Every structure is written in C-alpha cells, then in structure tokens.
Amino acid sequence: MLSAETTARAEGDAPRTIRLHADDNVAIVVNAFGLPAGTVFPDGLTLREFVPQGHKVALADIPEGGHVRRYGEVVGIALRFIPEGSWVEESCVETPIAPALDALEKATRVPAALPPLDGYTFEGFRNPDGSVGTKNILAISTSVQCVTGTLDVAVKRIREELLPRFPNVDDVIGLTHAYGCGVAINAPEAGIPIRTLQSLARNPNFGGEVMVVGLGCEKLVSERLVPAGKGAAEDSVVRLQDERHEGFGSMIESIMAMAEARLAVLDQRRRETCPASELVVGLQCGGSDAFSGVTANPSLGFAADLLVRCGATVLFSEVTEVRDAIHLLTPRAATPEVADALIREMAWYDAYLEKGGADRRANPSPGNKKGGLNNIVEKALGSVAKSGTSAIAGVLSPGERVREKGLIFAATPASDFVCGTLQLASGITVQVFSTGRGTPYGLAQAPVIKVATRTELSQRWSDLIDLDAGRIATGQSTIEEMGWELFHLILDVASGRKRPWSDRWGLYNDLTLFNPAPIT
Template sequence: MPDGRTQMTYQGPAGVETPRTIKVHESDNVAIVVNSFGLKPGTDLPDGTRLVEFVPQGHKVALTDIADGAPILRYGEVIGRAIGDIPRGAWVEESRVAMPVPPDLSALEKATRVPAPLPPLEGYTFEGYRNPDGSVGTKNILAISTSVQCVAGTLDFAIRRIREDLLPRYPNVDDVVAVTHAYGCGVAIGAPQSVVPIRTLQSLATHPNFGGEVMIVSLGCEKLQPERLLPEGKQGIVRLQDEAFHGFDAMIGAILEMAEARLEVLNRRKRETVPASELVVGLQCGGSDAFSGVTANPALGYAADLLVRAGATVMFSEVTEVRDAIHLLTPRAATPEVADALIREMAWYDDYLEQGGADRSANPSPGNKKGGLANVVEKALGSVAKSGSSTIAGVLAPGEKAKQKGLIFAATPASDFVCGTLQLASGMTLQVFSTGRGTPYGLSAAPVIKVATRTDLARRWHDLIDLDAGRIATGEATIEDVGWDLFRLMLDVASGKVKPWSDKWGLFNALTLFNPAPIT
C-alpha cells in the first residue's frame, strides 16, 4: 500500500522456472507466490525458506513458524490469526486463518496524518463535452430514464426503434440508452432509506454524459411520480396511461418524437479541449485476487494521485472493502469532520448488515479466495491501495453527487454493478476497474478501463483487458510506470481517441439500484 510505510520487495530473479514471491512490508511473515503454476514442495526460496507443501499462485507461504493464535501479517497489518501451528514453508490457506475483529470505530485517529499537498500537475488536457451547467462529459448519449419498472419493456422496444430509425441521422450522438431499474412501485416510498434509490435516479438523470437533455418514460400510477426525477424547470415526461394515447403505436410514437427533439440538441455538442481537472473518475475492483493489492490497485492509486495533482475528482468506494482498513484512512482525512463522515458510512453499513443477518465475512467471494484472498481483511487492505496517498477531501452518501475536487470516498456496496451505478449517480464520467480473476463488466453510460492484476490474465483476455499491471509482479515495470500509463490512457479514453474493450464489444451491465428501504 503506497502509504509511506510499505516497501514491496521481490524475491527471486525474473523467469518462469525460478521461484518468485512478493513480500509487501518488511514486517510481513507471509509472501505470495508469483509463479503461474504455483510452487511445489521442496522448493527453496531465496530467503532460505523451503516449501513443505504445494502453494498455488497468489497464495501465501509462511516465511517463519507461526504459532497457534499468533498474528499473520501482510501489508504490515494483521490479516488474521493462525488456527493451529503453521510451520515455515507451509501454505497459509484460508482455513488456517481466523479473522480478527474489525477496527473500533470509536477509537480511530481523525485527520492526524493529513498528507502534504503534492506538486500541481499542469498542462494535461482531454477532449470533452462541455455542458450548460459547467460539467464535462466523456460521451454524448441520449439517456431515457424510467420512473417504474412497468414501462421497461416498452422503453426497450422504443430504444430499438430509435437506434434503427433516428440515430443514423444524428452522427454526433454516440448512443441512446435506457436508465431502467426495479424501483418505483410496490415500495415504501416514504421510508427513510428510500432517499437512496430516489436520489440515485435523480442524479443519474442529469449525468454529464447525457448533455442535460433529460427524458422520463412513466406509467402514470406509480408511487415514484416522474416529476421527482426532473430537475427544476425541465420538461420531458411521456406517461403511457395518458388518455390521449390510443394503442401501443401511439405511445412509441410519442417517445420517438420527444427523443428526436433531444437528439437534435445533442447532435450539436462538440468535443473541446478542457483541462484534466474536469475529469470525474471512479475507481473500482472486481474479481479481485492476492495480486490486486500489489500490482493493479497501487497503480490505480498512483494514477489517482496524478489526477488529484491535476485538479480532477477521483472516487473510491465499496464500504465492505474499506471497513477493515478504515484505521488507515481516517488519519488521512482533510478534517475531523471528513473523518467523522467516513466513520458514519462505516457504521451505517455495519447496522445494515446486522439487520440483514449478515456480517463482513460474507465478503470475499469463492473466486477471491481461489485467487489467494483469505478473508475480507486481506481484501480490504489491498482494495484501499486504489486511494493512493492524497488527502481524503470529502465523503459522499450513496447516490449523492460529487461537488468538490480531489480524492472522495463515495459510499457504495461492494457489488460491481451496484457500485458502478452509484458512482455514475455521483457524476463519474470514466471508470477504472481492476480485476485479477477477470470480468467482462462494462457500463454504457461511461467508458470503463479494465486493468489486469496478472499478466496471465492480460494475455488470456487480450481482447477484454485494456492495461496489464501484472508487469509489476514480474519486475518488468514499476508501480509508477503503470500509473503513468494508466493516467495517459484515461486522457485518451476520455477524449474518445481510444475505446476500451467493453465499448468496442458493447458489453454493458444493467444499472442496479441500491435500495435498503422496505418493499411493500
């Protein structure tokens, strides 16, 4: 983790056959295996450790004898305690690791180690779409929102017609997308937590990539009335229950007529040169593995620092993958109030999980564990590496729009699709997504750059992965090298000069609202 206390060390020269491990912090008593096919019993590591059993790639090997109940250290932090004695050279497999208690939210340092500002990074620009409200988009999209799931099928039909009959006449518009969801009716619309899905939909409707041309398709009788999704002074609602409509064809005609008026406006949008400070970048990880915290995520963190230096807005998220590393973040908060906001979001989610009869042990996934992550503590310590080393300037509640520059924590669940939806609602115009196990995830509303934690994955998924951070594990590149590569790639993608693979293939996940409120 690039927090000033950690120094990654590589054991063994590069080479497929040579035993190779990574120890992240000098105090660690485990290292992860780099070799693609793992290491067999009897293998000697450069530090003198001899493996007593097979250790798969990405999994941990004990570098010392670890007694029953003793701490297991990775990233210089306790990721668990030994279940039984673990001899030196043994595989520190998930079943041998007892999860520690989470950091006490009432005993955290607040703004005690605020990082000094990094030198400004000037002169970097991208080609974006300037909006009337001052925001800048990276795409030019007609988005049509729904106020209730009942109309989703009708809107999908209309979208097909718009793409076939209208879009070819407006070549400057990238696409037309449906902002559909499973909310709007059959829900406790007045429940306190209903603010989360409603705020999310309100924010999505005015996303910078949609050019301010808001349009809502409504049924008419739903609890979430469409006016709540329109900004003040805006028009643009088609109600399917309107008595003026005689038949389905009339409904589709009304949607197409309203869409065409907006396409005419969007078609006049042109890219212009804007400073890098206008970027709003979301950082996310999915299909994580043990390499996430030593290759891709530190590179994302380095690029995040570059963006902050350039004056941009950078969001990191995923509460459950931050909770066990929160003690490393609150000291970096700009003020005690920002630290309190971080703690507020952690506490809210603790309560949310408890009410659902779950706890943080439900994360990680089976794939994460297969990739070498023993528990959510180890996963969180690797996840927060995405935040780099800058001051945490602010905190957003789920679905809340970003209104300031710098490094922001945007509270979301860890689910890829829910996190992506909420980051979009917060105004994210470009996302960087790190993955170790691999995922074809993508978003239609904003470009997604996929970064592999392992070169094996980047080679195998050569037409899905945009950047290989696995070169850090093999010593072919540094975190700084990959961070700069990513920074430059972000500017090219934001400018429309480079299309990420998810855009080339049209691989787009459906938007997924976070709805903690009751369903009636």
C-alpha cells in the same frame, strides 16, 4: 511497494514470492500455476506443500493464536500452528475483529499536497452547467420497472430510425431499473434509490437533456426525476397511461418524438479541449485476487494521485472493502468533519448488515478465496490501495452527486453492479476497474478501463483487458511507470481517442439500484 529483492528475482522462471512489508510473516507466490512441495527459494525458504499462485506461504513458524501479517497489518489469527514454508490457506486463519469506530484518529496525518500537474488536457463535451462529459449519449430515465419493455422497443427503433440522422450522438440508452412501485416510497431509506435515479439523469455524459418515461400510477411520480430548472416537467415526461395514447404504437411514437427533439440538441455537442481538472474518475475492483493490492490497485492509486494533482475528482468506494482498513483512512481525512463522515458511513453499513443477519465476513467470494484472499481484512487492505496517498477531501452518501474536487470516498456496497450504478449517479464520466480473476463487466453510460492484476489473465483475455498491471509482479514495470501509463490511457479514453474493450464489444451491465428500504 515491491522490494529490490523481489525485482531481482523477477527474471526467468525462478521461484518468486512477494513480501510487501518488513513486518510481514507471509509472502504470496508469484509463479503462474503455483509451486510444488520442495521448491527452494534463493533465500533458503523451502515449501512444505504445493502453494497456488497468489496464495500465502509462511516465512517463519506462526504459533497457534499468532498474528498472520501482510501489508504490515494483521490479516488473520492462526487457528493452529503453521510451520515455515506452509501454505497459509483459509481454513487455518481466523478473521480479526474490525477496527472500533469510536477510537479512530481523525485528520491526524493529513498528507501534504503534492506538486500540481499543469498542462494535461482531454477532449470532452462541455455542458451548460459547467460539467464535462466523455460521451454524448441520450439517456431516457424510467420512473417504474413496468415501462422497461416498452422503452426497450422504443430505444431499438430510435437507434435504427433516428440515430443515423444525428451522427454526433454516440448512443441512446434506457436508464431502466426494478424500482418505482410496490415499495415503501416514504420510508427513510427510500431516499437512496430515489436520489440515485435523480442523480443518474444528470450525469455529465448525458448533456443535460433529461426525459422520463413513466406509467402513470406508480408511487415514484415521473416529475420527481426531472431536475429543477428544466422547465415544465410535462415537457420531459411521457406517461403510457395518458388518455391521448391510442394503443402501443401511440406510446412508442410519443417516446420517439420527445427523443428526436433531444437528439437534435445533443447533435450540436462537439468535443473541445478541457483541462484534466474537469475529469471525474471512478475507481472500482471486482473479481479480486491476492495480486490486486500488489499490482493493479497500487497502479490505480498512483494514477489517482496524478489526477488529484491535476485538480480532477477521483472517487473510490465499496464500504465493506474499506471497513477493515478504516484506521488507515481517517487519519488521511482533510478535516475532522471528513473523518466523521467516513465513520458515519461505516457505522451505517455495520447496522445495515447486522439488521440483515450478516456482517462484513460475508464479502469475499469463492473466486476471491481461490485467488488467494483469505478474508475481508486482506481484501480490504488491498482494495484501499486504489486511493493512493492524497488527502481525502470529501465523503458522499449513496447516490449523492459529487461536490468537491480531489479524492472522494463515495459510500457504496461492494457489488460491482450496484457500485457502478452509484458512482454513475455521483457523476463519474470514466471508470477504471481492476480485476484479478476476470470479469466482462462494463457500463454503457461511461467508458470502463479494465486493468488486470496478472499478466496471465491479460494474455488469456487479450480482447477484454485494457492494461496489464501484472508486469509489476514480474519486474517488467514499476508501480510508478504503470500509474503514468494508466493516467495517459485515462486521458485518451476520455477524449475518445481510444475505446476500451467493453465499448468495442458493447459489453454492458444493467443498472442496479441500492434499495435498503422495505418492499411492500
């Protein structure tokens, strides 16, 4: 939380820093474009050198081998003496060792349930299975990459020739990917991409109208993507190699005929008033900077707490951006079993990275570092702020569908595109995405609300950013106020009353499967 001292300084162009915890011996520079050497702060701190915006300045002398503290946690080990007023940049800090997984507290500090929030609703599409969508989309699954080009042609024609006849359907999209053949289909970890594709087809925004386009000779047979209970799989699958097809035109006509039947069903869907408890909201960050854990992510965390109080489901993710803060999360697990599941996912990913000759330190991007994040420890501590303060009610392995209400950890890689794909598979119907450096990321399958960590980014990307959390850093808003604003925006977007910029522009990223299994 921002201190009263920080808020008092947040007027005009006076030099400003943010110190997050009383134990911190560094603070970040708030002023846009940084501050020059010789800058004197109201408390007497004097900069010895230029410090860019978002980067850390030493508040006291830090000896060689001493701890660099931010968030009240050790975020680095000083590789050399760092005098007070110096820029604490990447080259002078070593990454600390990750918390040991065999010595973590489990469900020892379970947060008490916050008072319920009643009466909040949104206008959603209720499905036969009881789930509620925020969009009305015909999604066409594919069992192999080979059919992608054909489906692209079919989707273009469906949009032009069929969709105008079904005005209540938002769009038709292909769930295309680079999987399905040339892979070790029976390898143990092949379950992850297969489960992801199976779960994607059942996202609530698709209304339960599953259809699959396959080739016919692939390892991932099309029938495996048709949910149980959907009747004969043959009624939901178009195989391009079937002998009934006489040329390319016949293939396209078959896809269009199956799509038309499903569009007729989806066109009957109407928005209806649903309790906020039916929402499934995914939280993600990308293009992070040092403000992510100060402004945007705490706002997401506050909104997450409000959603949980409404009885909704909230997913946070990104294993490598949780790993170094896992000691803060396992005590919050609702039960020891949930804590064990968190540890299981951390251990699996540790082994996965080790097998690839990498570790968690490979995570920060050059842009993250330019934005003031020295290493993955600092990044993780800011990332977990998205989780708010609620008890962690459950854990999902990659590609699993969500089962519980409340705050859920959905294990995913930190890659924006892979994380987004896996959260869609888990069942999110809205995503909130925080960014400090900026990204035009978007999903066709669910609306994405983009939250900026800095006002400068929000102003420069005014037609890409939906909410400016940078107002917290300048003292114009509080985390609580921003959290409530985001909460109401989520309800408006879920209801179709407001469209995020990614939907207005049609800015959508491809689905990207997580496949840790061998490719043959």
